[in-house]
Each structure stands twice: as C-alpha cells, then as structure tokens.
Amino acid sequence: MSNTSHEVAQGPHHNSGAASTALSAHSIDKKFPGVLANDSVDFDVRAGEVHTLLGENGAGKSTLAAVLCGLYQPDAGYLMRNGKRINLSSPRAGLQHGIAMVHQHFRLVERFTVSENVILGSRDLPFKLNRREINEKVAAVAESYGLPIDPDATVGDLSVGQRQRVEIVKALYQGAEILLLDEPTAVLVPSEVEKLFENVHAMTAAGKSIVFISHKLGEVVEISDRVTVLRNGRVTGHVSGRGTTDTKELARLMVGRDIELNAQRATHAIGHEVLQIRNLSLSIDDVAVLTDISFNVHAGEMVGVAGVAGNGQRELADTIAGLISPTSGSVGISGAMTTDCGPVQAREVGLAYVPEDRLGMGLVPSMSILDNLLLTRDRKLVVDRVSVRPEASRLIEQFEIKANGPDHLARKLSGGNAQKVLLARELSGGRSATKLLVVCSPTRGLDVGAIETVRRLLNDARSAGQAILLISEDLDEVLSLSDRVLVLYRGSVVHETPGETAQLSQVGAAMAGLAAEGRS
Amino acid sequence: MRIPFRVVFEQRGETPRRLSFLVPLASVFAALFFGALFLLATGYSPIGTYTNMFRDGFASFNGITDTLALSTVLICTGISAAFAFQMNLYNIGGEGQLYLGLIGGAWAGIALGDHLPTLIMVPVVLLCGALAGAAWIFVPAFVRSRLGTSEIVSTLLLTYIAASLIKHVIYTPGSFFRNPNTSFPQGRMVADSASLESFGSSRLYPTFFVALIIAGALYWVVKRTEFGYRINVISDSPRAAHYAGINARRTTVWVMLISGALSGLAGAMLIVGPYGKIEPSIITLGYGYAGIVVAALARNNLGLIIVSGILFSGLRVGGNNLQVTTDTPIHIGVMLQGAILLFALGGEAFRRYHIHVVRTHDASSKKAPA
Ligand SMILES: Nc1ncnc2c1ncn2[C@@H]1O[C@H](COP(=O)(O)OP(=O)(O)OP(=O)(O)O)[C@@H](O)[C@H]1O
Ligand SMILES: [Mg+2]
Numbered sequence: 001m002s003n004t005s006h007e008v009a010q011g012p013h014h015n016s017g018a019a020s021t022a023l024s025a026h027s028i029d030k031k032f033p034g035v036l037a038n039d040s041v042d043f044d045v046r047a048g049e050v051h052t053l054l055g056e057n058g059a060g061k062s063t064l065a066a067v068l069c070g071l072y073q074p075d076a077g078y079l080m081r082n083g084k085r086i087n088l089s090s091p092r093a094g095l096q097h098g099i100a101m102v103h104q105h106f107r108l109v110e111r112f113t114v115s116e117n118v119i120l121g122s123r124d125l126p127f128k129l130n131r132r133e134i135n136e137k138v139a140a141v142a143e144s145y146g147l148p149i150d151p152d153a154t155v156g157d158l159s160v161g162q163r164q165r166v167e168i169v170k171a172l173y174q175g176a177e178i179l180l181l182d183e184p185t186a187v188l189v190p191s192e193v194e195k196l197f198e199n200v201h202a203m204t205a206a207g208k209s210i211v212f213i214s215h216k217l218g219e220v221v222e223i224s225d226r227v228t229v230l231r232n233g234r235v236t237g238h239v240s241g242r243g244t245t246d247t248k249e250l251a252r253l254m255v256g257r258d259i260e261l262n263a264q265r266a267t268h269a270i271g272h273e274v275l276q277i278r279n280l281s282l283s284i285d286d287v288a289v290l291t292d293i294s295f296n297v298h299a300g301e302m303v304g305v306a307g308v309a310g311n312g313q314r315e316l317a318d319t320i321a322g323l324i325s326p327t328s329g330s331v332g333i334s335g336a337m338t339t340d341c342g343p344v345q346a347r348e349v350g351l352a353y354v355p356e357d358r359l360g361m362g363l364v365p366s367m368s369i370l371d372n373l374l375l376t377r378d379r380k381l382v383v384d385r386v387s388v389r390p391e392a393s394r395l396i397e398q399f400e401i402k403a404n405g406p407d408h409l410a411r412k413l414s415g416g417n418a419q420k421v422l423l424a425r426e427l428s429g430g431r432s433a434t435k436l437l438v439v440c441s442p443t444r445g446l447d448v449g450a451i452e453t454v455r456r457l458l459n460d461a462r463s464a465g466q467a468i469l470l471i472s473e474d475l476d477e478v479l480s481l482s483d484r485v486l487v488l489y490r491g492s493v494v495h496e497t498p499g500e501t502a503q504l505s506q507v508g509a510a511m512a513g514l515a516a517e518g519r520s
Numbered sequence: 521m522r523i524p525f526r527v528v529f530e531q532r533g534e535t536p537r538r539l540s541f542l543v544p545l546a547s548v549f550a551a552l553f554f555g556a557l558f559l560l561a562t563g564y565s566p567i568g569t570y571t572n573m574f575r576d577g578f579a580s581f582n583g584i585t586d587t588l589a590l591s592t593v594l595i596c597t598g599i600s601a602a603f604a605f606q607m608n609l610y611n612i613g614g615e616g617q618l619y620l621g622l623i624g625g626a627w628a629g630i631a632l633g634d635h636l637p638t639l640i641m642v643p644v645v646l647l648c649g650a651l652a653g654a655a656w657i658f659v660p661a662f663v664r665s666r667l668g669t670s671e672i673v674s675t676l677l678l679t680y681i682a683a684s685l686i687k688h689v690i691y692t693p694g695s696f697f698r699n700p701n702t703s704f705p706q707g708r709m710v711a712d713s714a715s716l717e718s719f720g721s722s723r724l725y726p727t728f729f730v731a732l733i734i735a736g737a738l739y740w741v742v743k744r745t746e747f748g749y750r751i752n753v754i755s756d757s758p759r760a761a762h763y764a765g766i767n768a769r770r771t772t773v774w775v776m777l778i779s780g781a782l783s784g785l786a787g788a789m790l791i792v793g794p795y796g797k798i799e800p801s802i803i804t805l806g807y808g809y810a811g812i813v814v815a816a817l818a819r820n821n822l823g824l825i826i827v828s829g830i831l832f833s834g835l836r837v838g839g840n841n842l843q844v845t846t847d848t849p850i851h852i853g854v855m856l857q858g859a860i861l862l863f864a865l866g867g868e869a870f871r872r873y874h875i876h877v878v879r880t881h882d883a884s885s886k887k888a889p890a
Contacts (some may be wrong), residue, residue: 262870323762344765352765361763365754375764379746 001102005251008200021083021299022047023068023099023178026079030233032061032412035406037063039233040077045178048209050200052220052252055230056447057416058402059212062103064230065180068211069101070094092121097179097279098394102167102184105359108157114138118170119154142169142284155478159310159356164188166194179203180211183415186444189308189473189511215416215447217247219341225386255449271299271484274350274436274467275320280329282315282491289315290326290491297436302458302468304499306475306512312491313471314356320469321353334435350435351428356471362422365411369396369403372410395424400450403415415445427457437461440471455481475507489513543870544817547863548831554863555856559848569848576845577838585722587834588831589794592724592785595731595829597811598861599738600782602820606742607755607775609664613675614783615684615808617653621787623689624652626697626798629710646730646788653784654777656682659717665769671776683803690800697798707797715790725793733825734782739822751775783808810836813861818867832860 001451010299030037037060045051049302053061063432066072070088079086081097088094108117115131115138123520135151142149142165149165156165171179185193200210200223214220220227221243227250228236237253251259275297282290290312297303318324320331322343323347330339336349353376355362359452363372368386370392377388392406403413410418422426423442427434442458443451458481462468472478478485487495488508488520495510497503556566557623576583597614609786612616622710632641660674689697691705700707712862715793716725744749754761754768814832817825851866 238574321763322765342765343763355763357759360757360761364753364756365761367752370750371749374749375760379745379749382744383746383749 004500019474020047023390024080025068025074026077026080026107028064028067029075030060030067030072031075032063035402036233038067041230041233041235043068043210043228043235045209047207047209048204049225050204050212050215050223052224053225053230054214054220054250056254057420057445057450058414059230060233061230061415062182063233065182065211065213066456068094068178069099069180071101075409095174096178098175099180100166100171100174100178101174101180101182101209102171103182106163106167108155108163110154112155113151113520114149114155114158114166114169115151117166118151118173120170138169138173141173141502159314162310164452165192175209176499178209178211179256180213182213183215183445184212185214185216187309187473190475191308191404193219215445215451217448218249220250221245221247243379254258254447259448259452260487270301271465273297274299274334275469276330276332277320278330278332280316280319280326282312282319282324282332283328284315288491293329293356293491295486295496297467297469297495299435300397300462301483302462302481302499304485305469305471305488306478306485306511307473307488309473311488313440313473313488317353317440317471318357320346320436320438321355322350341447348432350432350436352429352437353377354422354426354439356440358418358422359410360420363410363418365410368407368409369401369413369421372421373406376425383425391428395428396488399424399453416447416450419445420450423454423457427461434466435460436467436469438469438471441473442470442473443472443477475504475511479504479507487511505517536659537869543867544819544864545829547817547867548704549781550609550863550867551670551859554859555852558855559852564848564852569691569842569846569852572842572846572848573835573838573853574847575838576841577834577836581722583834583837585719585724587830588728588835589718589720589722589724589838591826591830591833592728592731592789592793593807594810594814594833595735596782596789597808598814598818598825598829599811599831599848600779600786600808601811601815601824602818602822602825603738603742603782604775605815606820606822607751607772609772609776609779610672611660611675611776611779612672613657613660613677613679613682613808613814614680614779614811614863615806616675616782617656617780618808619679619682619686619802620652620656621649621784622643622701622791622795622802623697623787624655624784624790625649626707626710627652627798630696631709632714634711634713636713637715638716642716645714645792646727646785648786650697650781650785651789653787654781655788656784657776657780661773661780664863665772673681679808686798686800687804688800699797704802707795707799707839710791711799714792715796716759718793723794725789727793729787734785735822735826741754742822746772747774761831783811788813810857813857814863822856832857835860 021044023148024375026042027040028038031373041064043064055061063072067074070091070093073089077264078087086097088097095433096102109120112120115135118138118308119134138151147164149169154161155166164184168184184196188196196387204210212223225240225242227239228235231254239250239253247459248258273296278294279292280293281288293316295303303312305316315324319326322338322341322345325340330337332338333346333349333351338346359365364375370388373388373392389406397405401417403417403422410421411422426437439458442504443454446454458468458470470478470482479499479502482499485497485499485507486493487507489511491515495507497506536746552570559566559569578584578589583644597618600614600617601611617636625645625648636644656678657675660671663669663674689695690707692698697708699708705717716727718725723729740752750761750766750771753764753766754771758768788801790802796863810832814825814829817828817832835856836853840850842853843850
C-alpha cells in the first residue's frame with residue numbers, strides 16, 4: 001500500500017550526482033533539562049533533494065530542525081551553508097540564509113487574517129499596507145504552489161488542515177531556499193498531500209532543498225532521496241537512493257522490530273445504542289455547517305467518519321461533546337439527552353473526547369502532564385495532585401511518553417508525546433466509566449510503534465463494550481478499523497457502508513461529493 | 521525619508537531561566553542609573569542621594585518601619601493588580617477601589633460606634649472596605665464577562681468618579697463622613713474600637729501581617745485549589761477551558777471582584793491604621809497605581825509580590841525623605857518610580873524576545889547587546 005500512484009511533476013528527478021551540499025550540520029548537541037535531544041548529530045541536505053528525518057516520537061527530529069533554522073542554538077557543533085560556516089542566532093538569521101521552517105505546532109495569530117499572518121515578520125513592509133495588493137500577492141503565491149486559500153479568512157476560523165496550508169504559504173512567500181517541513185502531511189488529506197508532493201518536486205527541480213519529517217512511511221518512501229534515522233537523539237541509520245527501501249525496512253530501522261499495522265477487526269457482539277443522533281442541524285452565523293444528521297453508535301461498535309477536512313467533522317464532534325448547542329435535533333448518550341447540557345454533563349454520562357486540536361484545546365500548554373490529566377476529571381475544591389501522581393506515572397509508562405515525569409510541561413513535549421498524553425487521559429476514563437469515546441485523528445503525529453499501541457487500545461476499548469466514534473481524515477485508518485463508515489460531505493452524511501466491505505473508491509468518491517443518491 | 525536601521529523583536533524559542541530574575545533586578549538598576557543621569561544634570565550627587573535614600577528607606581529604624589508600613593498597602597494593591605493581570609484582566613482601577621475601601625471602612629467604623637470589641641470591630645471594618653472595593657468593580661466585571669467590554673477603560677473611568685466621591689463626602693457640609701466639629705473640611709474619626717495601635721514608636725500597624733497572610737493565602741489558592749486551576753487554564757488557553765467545561769465568565773467575574781476587594785482592603789487598612797478617617801489627600805498618593813508597578817516588578821507572580829512591594833516601598837519612603845533630610849526635590853523619587861515601571865515592562869521584552877537592530881538597506885543583521 002506504499003505505492004500510491006501519483007504522477008511525478010515537472011519531469012525527471014534532478015541531477016542527483018553533482019548536487020552540492022546546501023546546508024550541513026556537524027556534531028550537533030542540544031540538551032534540555034533531563035534529555036539530550038540531539039547527541040552529536042551530523043546531517044546535510046543537498047541542493048535539489050528531499051532528505052527525510054525519521055524517528056520515534058521524541059527522537060529529536062523537531063529539535064534538529066529547530067537548530068537548522070536558527071530557532072534553537074546548539075550546545076555544541078556548527079552549521080555550514082554552501083560550504084561556509086554560519087551562525088544562526090534566530091529564525092530571522094536563518095531566513096536571511098534562505099532557511100525556513102514550517103512547524104509542527106502552528107505559530108499563527110488566530111485573530112489575524114491569512115495574509116496578515118503571511119506577511120507577519122516580513123522585512124521592509126511599507127508603513128501603510130495596501131491590503132488588496134498584499135492579498136493578491138499572497139493568493140498568487142498560494143495558487144502557484146497549488147495551495148489555494150482565501151487571504152481574507154480569519155485564521156481562527158480555519159480548520160487545522162487549512163492552517164497548515166497558511167504556514168506553508170508563509171514560508172514560500174518569504175522566499176525559502178531550504179524548506180524544513182515538520183510533519184506537514186499530518187493534517188493534509190491524500191489529495192492535498194499529492195499536491196504538496198507535486199510542489200516539492202517542482203521546488204527540488206528548481207534546485208531548492210527540502211528537509212522532510214513524517215511518520216507516514218509510505219510517504220517517506222515515495223518522496224525521499226535520502227533518509228536519516230534518529231533514535232534517542234542519535235543518528236542510527238541512513239538510507240540513500242530513491243526507491244531503494246520499503247516501509248517495512250524503515251519501520252525496523254526506526255523501532256528495531258517488525259510492526260504489524262493491519263489491525264484485525266475482531267468479531268464481537270454489538271450491544272445497545274449508546275450514541276443517538278437525531279436530525280442534527282447546526283448553523284453558525286446563518287451558514288449551515290451540519291444538515292439533518294441522524295445515526296447511532298452501539299456498544300462495542302466503532303463507527304468511522306471519513307471526510308475531507310472542513311466538512312463539518314470538528315463541529316459534529318464538538319456538538320456531541322456538548323461544546324456547541326445544535327440549531328435543531330438532539331444528541332443522546334446512553335439514554336440521557338445531552339443536547340444542551342454542556343461538556344461536564346456529557347462526560348458524567350460516559351463521554352470521553354479526543355479533539356482534533358491537541359495543544360490549546362485538548363491540552364493546556366503551560367501546565368504539567370499531571371495537571372493536564374486533571375483537566376477533564378473531577379477535581380476537588382483543593383486539587384489533590386498527590387493521589388493522581390502514581391496514576392500519571394503509570395500512564396507515562398504505559399503510553400511510553402518521553403518525559404521527565406508527571407511535572408513535565410505539555411508545551412515541552414514532542415508533538416507525538418503530547419498526543420499520547422491526550423489519548424492517555426481520555427482512554428483511561430474520567431468522571432465516570434467511559435461509554436462513548438469520540439476520537440478525532442487519534443494517531444496523527446504518532447510513530448508507527450505508537451500507532452500500533454493506540455489502535456490496539458481502541459480495539460480493546462471496543463471489545464470492552466465502549467461505543468467509539470472515530471473521526472479521521474486518514475482514510476486508511478477509518479477503513480481498517482471501523483465496523484461502519486460514514487462519509488461527511490458539506491455537513492451531511494452522504495454515504496454509509498459496513499467497514500468490512502467498504503470500497504476505497506466509493507468512499508473516496510463520496511468524500512469528493514460524488515456520492516450516488518443519498519445513503520443506502 | 522527612510523531611517524537606515526530598524527529594531528526587530530523576535531520571539532525566543534526558549535527563555536533562558538537566568539533571565540527570569542536577572543531582568544527585574546536589572547530593571548531596578550537601570551532605573552537607578554537613569555535617575556542618576558537626571559541627578560547629575562540637575563547638579564546633585566547621585567551617590568550621595570542614593571546613599572541617603574537607602575538609609576532613609578531601609579537602614580534606620582524609622583526608615584524600615586515606615587517602609588513596612590507603606591508596603592502593607594502596596595502589597596495589597598500589588599496583589600490586587602497581579603491577581604487580575606495573571607488572567608489577562610487589566611484592572612487598572614485599583615486606585616478607585618482603594619478610595620471606596622476608605623469610604624466603606626470609614627462608614628463601618630463610624631456607623632457601628634463603640635459597641636463592639638476591637639477584635640470584632642477591626643475585621644468588620646476591613647470587610648466593609650473590601651466589599652466596597654468589590655462593589656466598585658462589579659459593573660466593569662459584569663460587562664467584561666458578558667459583553668467583553670474593555671475593563672481597562674471602565675475601571676480607569678470609575679477611578680475618576682471615585683476621586684470625586686472622596687472629595688464630595690469630605691467637602692460637602694453636613695456629610696456623614698465629615699468631621700462636624702471643625703469648619704475646616706476633615707474626615708470624621710472612626711470609633712476607638714475600630715483603630716489599631718501601632719508598634720512602639722513606629723508607624724507600623726499589625727495590618728502588615730494581615731497583608732502577608734493574604735499574599736500567602738492567595739498564592740496557595742492559585743497553586744492548589746480548583747479555583748486557581750481554573751484561572752490557570754483560562755489564562756493559558758480559553759479553548760481548553762471551554763473544552764473542559766470551565767465557566768470562564770463566572771471565573772472572570774470572581775477574579776475581578778477579588779481584585780477589587782483587595783484594593784478596597786488596602787483602603788480599609790488605612791482606616792484602622794494610620795488615618796482613622798477619610799484623608800482626602802489620599803487622591804494625591806497613587807497607592808493603587810503603585811500596585812501596578814509592584815505587580816509588574818514581580819511579573820504578576822504572587823509569591824514575589826511581598827518582595828517587590830517592600831523594595832518599592834523602601835525606594836518611595838527613601839525618596840520622600842530626601843526632601844526632608846537633603847534639599848533634593850521630592851520629584852526625583854516619583855520619577856524613579858515611573859522609571860522602574862518602564863524598565864520593568866521594557867525588561868519583559870528582553871525576556872521574551874531576541875532584540876536585533878537590522879539595517880534596512882543591506883541584508884546583514886547585527887545583534888543588539890541583550
Ligand atoms: N523546549 C523543551 N524543553 C524541554 N524538553 C524538550 C523541549 N523540546 C523538546 N524536548 C524534549 O526533547 C526530546 C526531543 O523532542 P523533539 O520535539 O525533537 O522530538 P521529535 O522527534 O520531533 O518527536 P515527535 O515525532 O513526537 O514530534 C523529547 O524528549 C522532548 O520531550
Ligand atoms: Mg516533532
């Protein structure tokens with residue numbers, strides 16, 4: 001399944017033999033309290049190539065990328081650009097050398113529009129901005145790289161996928177020669193990934209360099225000229241040459257054992273209805289976001305919701321979780337009507353919810369892992385941290401969260417480890433025993449080993465009789481795990497099919513809005 | 521016309537820990553240095569002046585007790601400001617809430633007469649002052665939580681009204697708060713049972729310990745209680761609060777009410793302590809505004825307010841004494857206070873940003889001394 005067909009853009013691959021080293025790092029050390037995130041790492045990227053960094057969650061990939069772009073200063077080691085030693089004191093200095101990074105966690109101002117965010121930090125802006133001119137320029141850059149976006153949209157209103165697009169457009173707008181992409185595809189749907197890859201090829205053909213970070217091995221095989229594997233901050237492996245490796249080998253290089261991701265859909269009894277959604281409609285500012293949605297999820301059943309980002313998934317999940325009151329219709333959780341009850345009530349009747357957005361919604365960045373575990377629990381008047389501490393330590397161990405302990409701040413976790421904290425909290429029960437689990441993109445940003453663990457945990461929860469609503473843009477994930485698949489398109493359920501017999505082509509067509517009349 | 525260079529602020533990826541305490545310290549020294557330039561320019565010796573200030577503020581019996589006495593008030597107004605600021609609620613009307621505390625405390629102290637023992641009377645007066653301060657911020661708190669109306673504007677405007685109120689209750693003939701026995705406008709004294717004794721020959725009152733206890737208690741509330749937990753969640757990520765079902769509106773109102781109550785309490789402490797009546801000159805002293813400086817110096821960290829409150833009080837007491845012991849104008853002390861605030865706020869930028877000077881015409885960038 002690694003060889004998803006996809007046309008290679010703009011002719012054959014670039015002159016790989018003669019290409020010169022564009023940027024190199026030599027014996028980089030980077031320490032954080034309690035961890036050596038980079039341990040004498042050597043790394044280089046040539047003009048016109050895609051060099052991928054691969055490694056488990058917390059291996060030090062983002063840290064290395066941050067050093068390469070000037071965000072972090074290494075404790076030891078140095079960088080060279082086109083053969084000359086450089087010293088990057090800040091991302092701005094990096095940008096002056098044509099190095100730009102697209103971060104794993106977005107660094108956008110939510111209240112600003114897309115173009116305001118894109119030009120933020122640009123040099124030599126005139127005192128008075130000509131909004132129309134800038135909008136046109138931003139739109140032109142975005143369009144020319146196949147990433148269409150409305151320059152006037154407020155970033156706070158955009159989905160995670162769209163925000164990622166803004167980040168990429170911003171780096172391109174700033175004229176990057178070397179682009180560091182930290183898990184750019186984690187939030188993109190397959191068609192967008194294809195577009196991005198076309199663009200990557202166009203850029204490498206023009207002699208630009210890409211440092212790529214991804215946990216999706218299929219993508220890595222497809223796009224990379226070279227791969228460097230990191231483990232606990234050290235370089236532990238290299239693969240060079242396009243097409244000389246496969247996903248199995250990469251997985252083995254990364255975690256040191258074979259990984260079996262094809263979760264078996266265990267046969268199990270499906271019980272009574274736990275989630276009941278009746279004629280649910282939602283309008284926000286008079287725009288219909290969800291239209292007349294009705295479905296059930298039973299105990300011991302996993303229902304997958306597939307769809308392209310921005311078709312109402314986030315709102316559907318938020319409505320079920322009691323964060324949004326629907327315009328009409330009702331939500332019931334194990335017999336109780338929770339339509340307008342708010343999130344606390346919904347949790348009390350057995351809801352657990354992993355939202356799409358981890359830092360900032362699911363987790364509070366400035367708080368510790370321990371305090372974050374308490375976020376959706378019943379806290380006493382005087383918060384009792386002492387008795388939760390052992391459980392926090394246990395969860396850190398069980399989910400293999402790379403952290404210094406329960407007091408590690410959430411914002412200082414690597415991306416995948418932050419996601420694990422969120423999952424650990426929601427999968428381990430909260431105010432009451434979990435009956436309904438709503439999970440959005442649960443494995444986004446996780447390494448293959450962790451994906452295996454999370455899928456096993458989801459299966460275990462299902463076997464234990466929990467009802468699970470899995471909302472994900474990762475179609476493979478939805479199809480391979482779900483008992484039943486719903487497709488959400490423009491706020492309506494346009495297709496429904498049993499998971500076992502689901503056809504990739506049919507579901508894909510429904511996602512694109514080409515569903516045949518209604519649902520079966 | 522173009523300026524050939526530009527100062528650029530760039531967010532730090534990580535803040536070096538040492539900057540967290542170096543910056544406030546450096547801002548005090550920078551302010552002193554700034555003041556020294558002024559002293560030199562006006563013909564005074566900076567070293568002599570600062571030595572006097574230090575002696576009069578800290579290193580003499582009268583100096584240190586006066587400093588602690590002043591810090592009693594400034595710690596309260598300081599926590600009042602910091603408590604709201606940490607949740608990004610900018611109550612800058614502590615000054616007005618303090619006036620109301622004076623009025624509320626004086627009301628209780630006069631109206632309840634000499635019937636209750638001091639042990640009950642004083643807490644009642646303090647409570648009434650706190651309630652009056654809270655009442656004064658209620659409307660700003662309510663509209664802020666419901667409509668998002670800027671509390672900066674509303675609390676500031678109410679301060680002007682509170683100042684008029686102070687003048688009104690003292691200068692209006694026959695006013696309840698005015699001393700009926702003098703033709704000269706003066707506050708009416710509260711009952712004896714509502715007045716505390718100062719320690720020995722000093723002007724320091726037991727309310728100092730009340731201020732310390734309150735600072736400690738609020739620190740504990742923020743660190744350990746459910747209420748503090750909510751404050752932390754809301755101030756960091758409102759969306760996470762929404763997700764967790766934390767009612768941000770209600771918490772906003774409570775935090776602002778408590779902030780107002782603390783400033784009111786500071787006013788009532790003046791009633792049971794040094795004043796014993798409404799002293800109309802209070803509106804020239806700016807104790808409420810000084811609380812903002814104290815909070816800024818402590819970077820809104822409730823644990824540090826006691827330190828910054830005492831430090832700032834000492835500078836102020838020392839500065840005020842300059843005019844008595846030397847002929848240095850009192851304004852030098854006032855100027856230093858302003859300078860400290862500016863440098864403390866400016867210093868924050870060094871902590872959070874890398875600051876560069878960039879030439880606009882060629883691409884090279886130079887690092888400014890950080
Ligand atoms: N600012 C920080 N302070 C303290 N520790 C940090 C900080 N940033 C990262 N770390 C630690 O450094 C290690 C490497 O983190 P890094 O973000 O580079 O991992 P990663 O390889 O990008 O992982 P992921 O795939 O999960 O994104 C982790 O153990 C992490 O907890
Ligand atoms: Mg990372």
